[in-house]
Amino acid sequence: MDTLDEIKKILTEILDIEGQEITPETYLVRELGTESIDLLELAVAINAHFHIEVKDDEIFVKALRLHLQKAKDEGFDPAKYLAESYPALTTARIEEILADIEGGPVLKVKDVQSYIEWQTKNKDND
Amino acid sequence: MARRVVITSYSIISSLGTSPSEVIASIRQNKTAFTRSPVDETTFVCPVRDFDIRNYTGPCKERRYLNRGAGFSVAAALAAIKDAGCSTGELNKAGIFVGAGPNLDITSEFPEIINGAMDRPDLMALWMLRFLPNTAAAVIAGRTGIHGENLTTGAACAASTQAIGEAFRKIKDGYLDVALAGGGDSRLHSGGILAYGKAKAISRRTGNPAAASRPFDADRDGFVPGEGGAFFLLEELEHARRRGARIYGEICGFGSSIGGDSLTAPDPSSLYEEEAIRRALEEAALDPSAIDVISAHGTGTLLNDVMEAAMIERIFYRDTHCSNRPFVLALKSWLGHLAATCGAVELAVALTCLHGNILPAIRNLQKPCHKGINFVREGISSAARTLLLENFGFGGQNCALVVKSGNVDE
Numbered sequence: 002m003d004t005l006d007e008i009k010k011i012l013t014e015i016l017d018i019e020g021q022e023i024t025p026e027t028y029l030v031r032e033l034g035t036e037s038i039d040l041l042e043l044a045v046a047i048n049a050h051f052h053i054e055v056k057d058d059e060i061f062v063k064a065l066r067l068h069l070q071k072a073k074d075e076g077f078d079p080a081k082y083l084a085e086s087y088p089a090l091t092t093a094r095i096e097e098i099l100a101d102i103e104g105g106p107v108l109k110v111k112d113v114q115s116y117i118e119w120q121t122k123n124k125d126n127d
Numbered sequence: 128m129a130r131r132v133v134i135t136s137y138s139i140i141s142s143l144g145t146s147p148s149e150v151i152a153s154i155r156q157n158k159t160a161f162t163r164s165p166v167d168e169t170t171f172v173c174p175v176r177d178f179d180i181r182n183y184t185g186p187c188k189e190r191r192y193l194n195r196g197a198g199f200s201v202a203a204a205l206a207a208i209k210d211a212g213c214s215t216g217e218l219n220k221a222g223i224f225v226g227a228g229p230n231l232d233i234t235s236e237f238p239e240i241i242n243g244a245m246d247r248p249d250l251m252a253l254w255m256l257r258f259l260p261n262t263a264a265a266v267i268a269g270r271t272g273i274h275g276e277n278l279t280t281g282a283a284c285a286a287s288t289q290a291i292g293e294a295f296r297k298i299k300d301g302y303l304d305v306a307l308a309g310g311g312d313s314r315l316h317s318g319g320i321l322a323y324g325k326a327k328a329i330s331r332r333t334g335n336p337a338a339a340s341r342p343f344d345a346d347r348d349g350f351v352p353g354e355g356g357a358f359f360l361l362e363e364l365e366h367a368r369r370r371g372a373r374i375y376g377e378i379c380g381f382g383s384s385i386g387g388d389s390l391t392a393p394d395p396s397s398l399y400e401e402e403a404i405r406r407a408l409e410e411a412a413l414d415p416s417a418i419d420v421i422s423a424h425g426t427g428t429l430l431n432d433v434m435e436a437a438m439i440e441r442i443f444y445r446d447t448h449c450s451n452r453p454f455v456l457a458l459k460s461w462l463g464h465l466a467a468t469c470g471a472v473e474l475a476v477a478l479t480c481l482h483g484n485i486l487p488a489i490r491n492l493q494k495p496c497h498k499g500i501n502f503v504r505e506g507i508s509s510a511a512r513t514l515l516l517e518n519f520g521f522g523g524q525n526c527a528l529v530v531k532s533g534n535v536d537e
Contacts, residue, residue, distance in 0.1 A: 017181075017188040039188065041252040049248035 004051075004114050004121075011046045012110070015039055025111035029061075031104070047113070053120040059087060060116040062108050065098070089119035132298045133535060135372040136360040138206035139475040140199055140311070141462055142173045142353060145206075147479040154480065154487045154506070159461055161336040161351060166317040170329060171336040173353035173463030174315055175199070189266045192256035194230040196467070199356030200263035200311030201270070203471075207307060207358035208271055212372060215272055222275040222303045223267055224294040226287030226310030227260040228467030233318035263311065275303055281467075283520025284424075285383070286310060287357075288470030292381030292526055294361050304366045310468035311356030319352055319466075326391060328428055340464075341491035342425030342457035343432050343502055350426040353463025357475035364535060376478055376532040379413070382406030386523025392430050393519060397438040403525035404442060404517060411529035415443045418453045418529070419511035420486065422477045424519045425457030426464055431519065436497030444499060452501045454511065456480075460490035470518040470526065477514055481532035484508055 002010075009023045016033055029035040035043075040061050048055045058064045065083070072082035083095045090098075090112065098107045139145065142160035143153040153159070164170040180190050183202035193201060204223070213221070230236065236257065239245060256262045261279040268274060276297055280289045287310030294308035314323065323329045330349035332339040340351040367374060384406070386399040393400065408415060421443070423435055443453050458473045465472050480487055486509045489502050516528045 015188065015191070017186040017190070019186070038253065042191070045250070045252040046248075049250070 004117055005110070007050065008110060008113055008117070011043065011050065015042050015046060023110060025109065025114060027110045028106070029108045029110065029113070030106035047117060051117050051121060053117060053124055059089060060113055062087060062098070062112055065102070065107065089116040091115070130299050130301060131364040131535065132295050132361050132378045133364050133367050134359050134375040134378065134478070135362045135367050136207050136211035137358065137375060137475055137478065138203045139355070139357045139472060139479070140175060140178065140203050140206070141355040141357070141472050141476065142175050143461060143476065147482070150476055150479050151483045151485070154461065154485065159337050159490070161339065161463065163336055164315065164320060167320045167324075169331060170320050170324065171332070171339045171351050172315045173340070173351055175355050178202075184270065189269070191251060192253060192262055193266065194232060194257045194313075195316070195354065196228055196230070196312035197257075197263035197266075198311065199313060199354065199468070200225055200227065200309070201266050203309055203311055203356035203358045204267040204307055205270060207309065207360050211360050212370065213305065213360070217305055218272045220275050220304070221273045222294060222297055222306035223264050223273045223277040224290040224306055224308035225261070225264045225267070225279045226290040226467050226471060227263060227279050227281060228283075228286065228312040228314070230258050231314060231318040231322050232316040233321075235316060235318075267307070271307070273307060275306075282524035282526065283522055284464070284466055284469055285518040285520035285524040285526040286467040286470075288474075288516060288518040288526035288528060289383060289524070291359060291361070291378070291471060291474065292383060292528055295378040295381050295528075298361055298363050304363045306361045307358055308361055309356065309358030309471040312466045312468040313354035314352045314466050315354055323350075323352065330427065338491050340427050340460050342423065342427045342460050342489055343436060343496050344427075344492045345494035345496050347427040347429065347432060347496070349428055350459060350464035353459070353465045355462070355465055355472050356468055357471040359471070359474070374534045375482070376530050377535050378528060378530055380407040380409065380411030380529040381527070382408070382410065383524075383526045386525065388523060391521050393434040394523065395434055397434045399523060400434070400517075400519055400525045401438050401442060404438075404515065404527040407515065407527040407529050413513070413529060416451045417513055418443065418515045419451070419513045420477070420481070420515070421453050421455045422473050422514060422516045423455050423457050424469075424517045425459055425489070427459060432496055435517070435519075436500055439500055440497065453515070454486055454509070455489075455500055455502050456486060457489040457492075457502075458487070460492070461487060470516060473518075474516050474528065474530065477516065478530065478532055481511060481514060484510060486511065
């Protein structure tokens with residue numbers, strides 16, 4: 002099973018949403034109704050399943066708005082600042098997030114996937 | 128004028144069925160679910176087969192936080208208000224009262240804690256919610272929109288009886304107009320059997336599983352663990368009338384007391400058990416002779432039944448000069464012992480039987496342990512209406528309810 006399929010399985014179980022379509026583009030909060038309590042369980046399940054360290058902010062882009070405020074206050078370029086805060090996300094994805102920010106919580110399944118793959122690679126390189 | 132409290136809906140999830148008609152059919156066919164425990168072959172249990180909370184909730188992510196007993200609680204609560212016809216506004220102000228037991232499912236929940244950690248991939252971040260007694264109440268509130276006064280009671284085997292009694296009082300005293308009260312519990316898992324086995328409270332009979340639960344029989348040797356849940360929608364009478372609600376019965380009185388003398392054994396003199404019953408009768412303004420039927424706690428343990436039978440004789444047979452000697456039921460002979468929720472489920476079954484004009488026999492009662500009591504030995508037709516429910520729990524927790532079945536007198 003690849004990473005995406007495993008994430009889908011975990012999400013389906015935690016959110017009890019059998020039969021609901023989940024793609025890399027699916028929004029966790031906007032579309033699946035994920036709440037903070039579910040993110041807590043998701044972090045624990047991902048840690049246990051993939052044997053990787055899970056940093057809540059990095060995997061769920063939790064403090065996005067705080068980072069942007071800080072970048073603004075300190076006069077940094079937002080995209081560059083976010084790239085440093087979220088090393089698992091590609092530059093293209095960060096641009097996408099910045100354009101999408103008015104629509105609500107930006108977190109997508111593919112962000113969780115990127116984080117897991119990035120952490121797995123880091124672990125393998127150790 | 129004093130406020131009166133009526134039952135405008137109720138639910139039942141039991142080994143005899145999950146609706147009043149199923150329960151009546153099981154009783155008429157003498158069909159019970161007693162069987163050998165899959166986790167301990169020396170023990171019999173009485174399970175609810177094929178229970179799936181999602182049949183009541185639909186998709187439900189919170190079920191991960193519900194132990195099996197709490198799951199019965201949530202399912203029964205939702206079933207009780209499903210067709211009750213309460214508006215969102217009425218539910219918003221309603222109360223929720225839940226009798227809950229401890230989660231003793233220790234072999235599933237604590238297989239190997241080593242140095243304070245448990246290396247188990249399915250251990251949830253909020254695993255502890257499976258142990259907090261009010262998790263069921265919180266999930267019920269979230270799913271029903273009930274947000275008023277509430278209470279989770281933990282009075283051992285009197286917990287759900289106490290929950291119903293406290294809800295009754297809140298309505299009677301004007302704090303609420305509507306309250307949902309009941310409970311759910313399950314102790315069939317190996318932790319439950321270990322716990323009650325060590326306490327020498329469960330039956331170790333061999334042979335026919337359906338013959339092990341034998342309240343008030345001379346050959347009784349302990350209770351048989353059961354499981355399930357039941358909830359009642361309680362409502363102030365005029366409130367129920369205004370919205371044209373169907374009335375299933377009236378709660379007329381509640382009594383409770385705490386003995387505390389022994390942490391597990393009943394007091395042989397049954398001083399405080401009797402006190403709870405007399406308080407319930409007093410609140411209902413009824414003489415003992417007005418009680419038609421007693422739903423006894425009747426666990427099938429040596430100590431409870433001898434104490435309870437002597438007490439029933441004292442209150443209802445000796446001290447009363449009336450010829451009306453109440454019938455005595457022992458529904459644990461049909462359901463097993465549902466621990467924290469025995470009172471709610473027994474009340475639901477008793478009410479169902481009274482509506483159906485039947486009084487079910489105490490199963491396996493061959494040689495009564497006490498003479499001169501009107502134990503129901505064979506199922507009978509009866510127009511009995513006034514019921515006394517008794518439940519006693521570890522810690523000397525005693526509760527009694529007086530309930531009249533059917534519509535209220537004008």
